[in-house]
Amino acid sequence: MVSTANPAVEKRSMALGMRRGMAFHCPNCSQGKLYRKYLKVQDCPACGNENSRYPADDAPPYFTILIVGHLVVAPLLFLRWIWQAPTALVVGTTLPALLVLTLVFLPVVKGAVVGALWSLRPRDEVEEP
Numbered sequence: 001m002v003s004t005a006n007p008a009v010e011k012r013s014m015a016l017g018m019r020r021g022m023a024f025h026c027p028n029c030s031q032g033k034l035y036r037k038y039l040k041v042q043d044c045p046a047c048g049n050e051n052s053r054y055p056a057d058d059a060p061p062y063f064t065i066l067i068v069g070h071l072v073v074a075p076l077l078f079l080r081w082i083w084q085a086p087t088a089l090v091v092g093t094t095l096p097a098l099l100v101l102t103l104v105f106l107p108v109v110k111g112a113v114v115g116a117l118w119s120l121r122p123r124d125e126v127e128e129p
């Protein structure tokens with residue numbers, strides 16, 4: 001049976017797009033790479049989907065700060081023995097942890113945001129012939 005639905009308006013799965021984006025793959029086909037550089041989104045070399053049209057803007061840093069803040073700051077608040085340790089030790093371990101976790105989570109979160117935006121379709125994508 002041949003589908004008569006217009007492929008331009010077919011429903012896209014947000015979970016699928018986010019999963020593909022989090023794996024640094026094109027949310028449309030999962031074959032091409034999502035990034036050209038560390039955080040530079042590129043158009044898909046496999047299917048040609050214009051991934052750079054999805055405006056992630058400030059959402060990835062916001063969600064990254066939210067996640068990393070909970071992973072690093074929450075233990076600092078709940079584990080009292082940390083506050084009895086020398087300040088240089090706490091600062092010397094916390095700041096590198098914040099840096100590394102931020103750099104690790106940021107492209108993953110940005111991929112998820114791009115995947116979510118792919119599933120929502122920007123208005124100009126739906127209106128194309």
Ligand SMILES: [Zn+2]
Pocket residue numbers: 026027028029030031032044045046047048049
């Ligand atoms: Zn693709």
